[in-house]
Amino acid sequence: MTAAARQERPRYGWYGDDLTGASDTLATWAERGYRALLFLREPTAAQLAAAGPLDVIGLAGATRSMSPAAAAAELDRAGRWLAALGVQLLHYKCCSTFDSALHVGSIGAAVTALRRHFPNAFVPIVGGQPNLGRYCLFGTLFAAARSGGVVHRIDRHPTMSIHPVTPMREADLRRHLAAQGLERIELIDYRSYETVQVDGILDACLQSRPDAVLLDVARESDLQIIGHLIEDRLSNGPMLAVGPSSVAQALAAAGAGRTDAVGVSRPRRRDGAVLALVGSLSPVTRAQVDAASSYHRIDLDPARLVADPGYGQQICQRALAHLASGHVMLVTDAAREERTRMNHVAVGTGQLLRAVLSETRVARLVVAGGDTSSHAVAALDISGLSYWSSFVPGAPLCRVHSDTPGLDGLGIILKGGQMGPVDVFDEAASCSE
Numbered sequence: 354m355t356a357a358a359r360q361e362r363p364r365y366g367w368y369g370d371d372l373t374g375a376s377d378t379l380a381t382w383a384e385r386g387y388r389a390l391l392f393l394r395e396p397t398a399a400q401l402a403a404a405g406p407l408d409v410i411g412l413a414g415a416t417r418s419m420s421p422a423a424a425a426a427e428l429d430r431a432g433r434w435l436a437a438l439g440v441q442l443l444h445y446k447c448c449s450t451f452d453s454a455l456h457v458g459s460i461g462a463a464v465t466a467l468r469r470h471f472p473n474a475f476v477p478i479v480g481g482q483p484n485l486g487r488y489c490l491f492g493t494l495f496a497a498a499r500s501g502g503v504v505h506r507i508d509r510h511p512t513m514s515i516h517p518v519t520p521m522r523e524a525d526l527r528r529h530l531a532a533q534g535l536e537r538i539e540l541i542d543y544r545s546y547e548t549v550q551v552d553g554i555l556d557a558c559l560q561s562r563p564d565a566v567l568l569d570v571a572r573e574s575d576l577q578i579i580g581h582l583i584e585d586r587l588s589n590g591p592m593l594a595v596g597p598s599s600v601a602q603a604l605a606a607a608g609a610g611r612t613d614a615v616g617v618s619r620p621r622r623r624d625g626a627v628l629a630l631v632g633s634l635s636p637v638t639r640a641q642v643d644a645a646s647s648y649h650r651i652d653l654d655p656a657r658l659v660a661d662p663g664y665g666q667q668i669c670q671r672a673l674a675h676l677a678s679g680h681v682m683l684v685t686d687a688a689r690e691e692r693t694r695m696n697h698v699a700v701g702t703g704q705l706l707r708a709v710l711s712e713t714r715v716a717r718l719v720v721a722g723g724d725t726s727s728h729a730v731a732a733l734d735i736s737g738l739s740y741w742s743s744f745v746p747g748a749p750l751c752r753v754h755s756d757t758p759g760l761d762g763l764g765i766i767l768k769g770g771q772m773g774p775v776d777v778f779d780e781a782a783s784c785s786e
Contacts (some may be wrong), residue, residue, distance in 0.1 A: 362439035363410040365604065368431055368460065368467075369446040370728040371722075373769040374597070375413040376738060378446050381601040382409045383740030391751075392737040393730065395434055400736050409601075410440065413738075415727035417448065418518070418699075421455070421462035428463055432470035442583070442592045442604070443471050445754065449487040449747075450496050450507060450598035450708035450771070451526060452519040453533065461533030464565065464595060471593040474559055475586045478538070479579060479596030479603060480526055481570030485747050485772075488595065489569045492540045493524045499637050500746070500774055512635055526567055535564040543569035546578045555582055570599060580607025596746075623763070625716035627782045628672070628709065629682040630729055632702055635723030636661025641721075645778035648670065648682035649675040655685050658701040665701065669708045676713055680782050703732030714759050719781045721768040730767070734760060744784070747772040 365382075369375020375391055378404050378666045382389040390404045391411035412431050416424040428445075431646055435443055445463050447453065453460045464476060480489025486497025486504060494507040508514050508524040522530040527538045539558035545551045558566050580603035583594060594600045631642055642650075651671055668683070692764040701721075706729050710718075720729055736752040744766055753763040766781055774780075 363407040364439070365409045365444070365601075366435045366438070366440035366442070367409070367411045367444040367446050367601065368435070369411065369413045370417040370427065370448070370463070371415060371769075372413045372730055373722075373767040373772075374446050374448055375411055376749060376751055376767045377603040377747045377769075378444070378598045378601050379411055379738060379751065380600045380740050380743065382399070382605065383498070384743065385605040387605070389596040390395045390737055390739050390754075393735055394668050394767075395431070396736060402676055404737070410435070410438065413727070415731070416459040416463060417453070418727070420457060421459045422461065422712045424462050425466040426678070428466035429469075431486060432467040436470040436591060440591070441587055442594060443467060444600045445593060445595045446600070447595060447597065448769075449599075450487050450513045450521065451494060451529065452513055452521050453529075454519045455533050458519055459533045460595060461530055461535045464535060464593065467593050473586065473590045473592035474562060475555075475589070475592060476563075476565040477579070477583055477592075477594045477596075477600075478526070478530070478565050478567045479570060479576075479594065479600045480567055482597040482599035482602070483570065483573050484602075485597070487599075488571055489526065489567070490571055491542050491569065492527050492567055494526055494529075495524075496771075499771065512637065517634055530565070537563045539563045539566045541549050541566060543571040543575055546575050551578065551582065552585070555586075567596065576603040577606035580605070583607075597685075623714070623716045625714055626676045626678075627680040627717045628676065628706075628715045629680070629719040629721070629778055629781070630685075630706055631682060631700060631721045632729070633768075633770035636768050637773075638721050638768070641773060641775055641777050642682070644775045645682060647779045647782040648680040649720060650682045650684060651675070653683060653685045653705075655698040656702070658685070658705065659697045665705050667706065668705060669712070672709050673712055676709075676715065682778065688781050699728035700732070703729035705729075707732045710760065715729075715763070717764040717766070717781065718753075719766045719768065719778065722770060730765075738765065744781070745773045745777060748777075750784075 367378050379391040387408040389409040481487045488495045497504050506524045507521045513521045545554050734757045735755050737754045741750045741752045744750045748768040755761040
């Protein structure tokens, strides 16, 4: 391989454990002038060539809702491909609240699967993301209840402490992740960043060959120091890093591999209505749904959606009729379903979404809910996403890349359950970019 060819290879990569979070990392890199593209599955050679030179490459997955065995198989394939592509640092992008468990969405299982392809002895875990109201102090995670809201210790958070699948009952991330197999985690607390010995502190931590090193994040300025710590040790071999989009923020703040700022193509918004699909159980999202006044709302019975194909066809026809004259919001009352069937509901909503979009052209698509986004968008003929513009923290406006003309160029917003102000859906319908 020539030197020029190597320079065109992305040095950094990320794998998102769900699609909403993966799109936030895409925005983090793109807004800082890096050439970045998020693929929804391993791209073909033609799709990769069409993307052009990239500084950063992403893969969106659904490991947050997978068993450890299923996630390990998925991540082994992804890690092997990204390593062969020449990625030197792979960021395993998990939720900023670190909600996960031994039986589902295990971060420990993800580290075990990916580390064999990125064997650097330093596995940093970046513990907070201040722009989303996430903070880690002395290894303990805190999170705001909503955008700009009261900050709670994660095991006392009004939503995450009672999450229906992965409730956060332990705030010390070392203890939380030890239960998932990462039993030896060293900590660098935020006070270390104020000293000149922080490099030596990290070297001392690594002498015990820990499973990972947890890095506190108390304020935005901590991220640049963390970025330098990571970048300085990339010379020791391909590295795996874990955390929310603050991993990308840290590397970008340190100037890691920065290119000259590149322009972001911002095509005009397409004519037509906005289609929103809501599957999140979050009280934040439910309040946003109740506040939305720009949409015709259609409530979905999840049990019928899963069991009765005719019901899905009826909903599809109702949605098409209303999209002819205005915006439509499809809302799944997944709270009535058994927890073990939530993935089936997400797949069912994806099939419904595919049926609607095969019959009409919309101006914009909004999908709320991590599992909903991952499964629903996977049902569409979408190869990847690029950044279009900022929208709300954690939920950018992206551009769809697809071989299907009706989908290619579509604007899409993928909103996690905790993200956005109360009027986020009305803003998505009205904003021009």
